[in-house]
Amino acid sequence: MRVTTLKAAILAAALSLGLASPAARAAESGAEIPNTKFSFDGPFGTFDRGELQRGFQVYKEVCAACHSMHLLSYRNLRDIGLSEAEVTAIAASYQIPDGPNDNGEMFERPGRPSDRFRRPFANDAAARAANNGALPPDLSVIVKARQGGADYIKALLTGYEDPPEGVTLMEGMYYNKYFAGHQIAMAPPLTGDGQVQWGDGTAATVDRMAHDLTAFLAWASEPESETRRAMGVRIILFLVVLGGLTYAVKRKIWARVHGDPIT
Amino acid sequence: MASGLHDSTIQNPVIRWIDQRLPVFTMMQKEYGSFPTPRNFNYLWNFGALALINLVIMIVTGIFLAMNYTAHTSMAFDSVERIMRDVNYGWLIRYVHMNGASMFFIVVMVHIWRNLYYGSYKAPRELLWIFGVVIFLLMMATAFMGYVLPWGQMSFWGATVITNLFSAIPLVGDSIVTLLWGGFSVDNPTLNRFFSLHYLLPFVIAGVVFLHVATLHITGSNNPLGIEPKGPQDTLPFHPYYTAKDSVGIIAYFIVFAVLVFFTPNYLGHTDNYIPANPLVTPAHIVPEWYFLPFYAILRAVPDKLGGVLLMFGAIAVLFVLPWLDRSPVRSMRFRPIAKWALMLWGINFFVLMWAGAMPAEGIYVTIARLSTAYYFAYFLVILPLLAKIERPLPLPESISHAVLRGGGRLHGAAATAKPMEKA
Numbered sequence: 001m002r003v004t005t006l007k008a009a010i011l012a013a014a015l016s017l018g019l020a021s022p023a024a025r026a027a028e029s030g031a032e033i034p035n036t037k038f039s040f041d042g043p044f045g046t047f048d049r050g051e052l053q054r055g056f057q058v059y060k061e062v063c064a065a066c067h068s069m070h071l072l073s074y075r076n077l078r079d080i081g082l083s084e085a086e087v088t089a090i091a092a093s094y095q096i097p098d099g100p101n102d103n104g105e106m107f108e109r110p111g112r113p114s115d116r117f118r119r120p121f122a123n124d125a126a127a128r129a130a131n132n133g134a135l136p137p138d139l140s141v142i143v144k145a146r147q148g149g150a151d152y153i154k155a156l157l158t159g160y161e162d163p164p165e166g167v168t169l170m171e172g173m174y175y176n177k178y179f180a181g182h183q184i185a186m187a188p189p190l191t192g193d194g195q196v197q198w199g200d201g202t203a204a205t206v207d208r209m210a211h212d213l214t215a216f217l218a219w220a221s222e223p224e225s226e227t228r229r230a231m232g233v234r235i236i237l238f239l240v241v242l243g244g245l246t247y248a249v250k251r252k253i254w255a256r257v258h259g260d261p262i263t
Numbered sequence: 264m265a266s267g268l269h270d271s272t273i274q275n276p277v278i279r280w281i282d283q284r285l286p287v288f289t290m291m292q293k294e295y296g297s298f299p300t301p302r303n304f305n306y307l308w309n310f311g312a313l314a315l316i317n318l319v320i321m322i323v324t325g326i327f328l329a330m331n332y333t334a335h336t337s338m339a340f341d342s343v344e345r346i347m348r349d350v351n352y353g354w355l356i357r358y359v360h361m362n363g364a365s366m367f368f369i370v371v372m373v374h375i376w377r378n379l380y381y382g383s384y385k386a387p388r389e390l391l392w393i394f395g396v397v398i399f400l401l402m403m404a405t406a407f408m409g410y411v412l413p414w415g416q417m418s419f420w421g422a423t424v425i426t427n428l429f430s431a432i433p434l435v436g437d438s439i440v441t442l443l444w445g446g447f448s449v450d451n452p453t454l455n456r457f458f459s460l461h462y463l464l465p466f467v468i469a470g471v472v473f474l475h476v477a478t479l480h481i482t483g484s485n486n487p488l489g490i491e492p493k494g495p496q497d498t499l500p501f502h503p504y505y506t507a508k509d510s511v512g513i514i515a516y517f518i519v520f521a522v523l524v525f526f527t528p529n530y531l532g533h534t535d536n537y538i539p540a541n542p543l544v545t546p547a548h549i550v551p552e553w554y555f556l557p558f559y560a561i562l563r564a565v566p567d568k569l570g571g572v573l574l575m576f577g578a579i580a581v582l583f584v585l586p587w588l589d590r591s592p593v594r595s596m597r598f599r600p601i602a603k604w605a606l607m608l609w610g611i612n613f614f615v616l617m618w619a620g621a622m623p624a625e626g627i628y629v630t631i632a633r634l635s636t637a638y639y640f641a642y643f644l645v646i647l648p649l650l651a652k653i654e655r656p657l658p659l660p661e662s663i664s665h666a667v668l669r670g671g672g673r674l675h676g677a678a679a680t681a682k683p684m685e686k687a
């Protein structure tokens with residue numbers, strides 16, 4: 001009974017966390033989300049820099065027409081393996097609103113690495129107006145903000161279909177089997193193979209574009225994840241060793257009192 | 264020794280000089296060095312120390328978060344993400360704070376369970392127990408307001424649902440809600456006052472923790488046998504025995520904490536809280552943080568709003584009077600063959616409530632939540648009072664040392680002459 005009380009308590013706690021949390025996030029979308037294999041899966045996964053760069057290019061050339069990523073700065077792109085010069089060139093290719101100047105006027109200037117990603121629309125109302133009343137969400141943290149995470153995003157991008165018999169779509173809506181309610185206001189953004197031209201010669205199939213784009217969005221949502229996991233491994237190893245030593249010290253100290261209680 | 268100075272036994276001249284004028288070192292030595300502690304603690308006695316460390320971690324990480332956080336509805340969400348991306352080790356500070364709240368509740372719930380199992384709430388430790396329940400209440404208020412700060416969808420809608428509960432109070436309900444909101448809906452004034460209170464309450468908790476520990480040092484600790492130490496053979500000095508044993512527990516706790524923070528930092532959270540708050544879009548399911556789920560289930564088990572609110576607060580209120588509900592003179596469940604299983608069931612039932620709280624309030628889930636709610640209260644209000652009358656406890660051991668030492672503590676000699684100090 002003695003030792004088991006503690007074990008039972010730990011077990012019960014672990015169990016409840018296991019039970020309560022997935023239950024709390026029971027998926028609302030229709031079809032079961034297929035599990036995609038990503039290089040960053042699991043506790044020791046890392047990002048593939050090639051994927052991230054290709055994914056960024058798809059974002060830049062396709063999604064950025066509608067979706068902002070305003071939590072990212074151009075300088076962050078150094079983390080996906082772009083050089084200082086490349087980052088500066090990318091930033092400079094955008095006109096960034098700034099001001100007021102000495103005459104009190106707002107103006108536009110070429111972007112700098114320290115600027116945030118330029119937003120496609122001046123405000124939400126403009127975004128809605130251009131998208132049939134629907135608001136394209138900011139994609140900076142999208143992978144953290146959806147149940148199913150990266151698997152869901154990849155599935156969504158490749159989940160467009162003709163509506164099944166008997167389903168009539170509302171004006172300006174498209175059928176997507178993974179979207180909650182199935183009717184989405186975003187037209188299929190990845191339209192066909194070769195939609196982008198990648199510099200590294202990889203063939204831009206729809207599946208490859210969706211995959212690399214998702215990897216890029218996953219990185220953008222948690223740019224710290226590689227550092228975090230690497231630090232976690234070191235800290236836990238350290239704690240395990242320290243724990244072993246501490247336990248040995250504790251045993252030695254308690255050996256002094258005759259008859260260490262078994263409790 | 265100059266007159267008026269404390270008679271210090273400390274050797275180091277500088278420390279001695281201070282100690283003579285402010286005997287904190289003597290006090291620490293007395294309360295944490297030689298403090299006589301029952302020799303038979305198991306690892307469940309680690310959790311008080313863990314809770315204290317957890318509080319310190321929350322305050323330290325919280326202060327660093329507050330340096331970079333902006334309490335404004337148009338900036339709060341982005342400022343938290345900025346902490347994660349642009350502040351050096353900001354992601355670490357935020358994830359430690361966020362998961363620290365969950366760790367805090369795990370630790371404190373185990374701590375409370377330990378007290379239920381070993382009857383630590385009984386005389387003479389009633390006030391100690393009451394301070395503990397006050398801490399638990401304050402923790403819930405603090406965590407609730409903290410969860411509002413990142414201003415995501417769950418922050419906003421959680422705050423809306425919970426603050427609205429107060430409107431059920433007759434006469435003053437609506438005024439209380441307006442006061443909480445600082446207006447007529449959850450908005451910027453709400454966020455501002457919650458931030459202010461979220462910064463304040465942890466320090467109030469620290470104050471109550473001080474009272475909690477001070478009370479503990481008057482009565483001394485309970486132990487797994489639930490009988491009072493009868494002499495020096497039953498106790499050990501706190502240091503080095505329990506400083507060593509607590510250290511082992513602390514490292515185990517850090518390992519669990521680290522796994523959460525470094526590998527699954529968002530596992531216990533809700534994805535919707537990474538969507539910025541939007542008063543015009545209601546999430547499909549509004550679920551509170553996991554540690555509120557049992558109480559949320561009790562709230563929703565009652566068809567009447569006011570009734571639900573009363574019962575939910577009653578679930579905590581009943582803990583305050585527990586020392587007077589359980590009149591059995593035997594503390595430890597080890598010697599209470601029936602109450603032990605009633606409590607085990609209560610523990611399982613708590614997890615059932617937690618699960619029911621995460622489910623939609625419809626159909627079979629409501630029935631389960633109602634049955635569980637009934638048992639939650641029945642344990643305190645019916646079973647314990649009844650068992651105090653009808654249960655036949657097992658014989659208690661003569662003394663702690665007798666029960667736990669080979670040779671019954673004869674080595675220390677004093678056992679035979681020690682005067683029994685207790686009635687149980």
Ligand code: HEM
Pocket residue numbers: 318321322323324325326328329332343357360361364367402405406407409410411412413461462464465466468
């Ligand atoms: C009893 C101790 C405490 C508990 C249980 C607690 C709990 C929480 C919780 C649950 C959150 C939301 C986490 C999230 O989703 O981001 C939070 C956020 C926050 N807390 Fe605390 N907290 C405590 C102490 C403190 C203290 C002492 C401070 C400041 C001095 C503080 C400052 C903050 C700030 C600025 C945030 C918002 C940043 C964020 O959301 O990560 N907290 N707290």
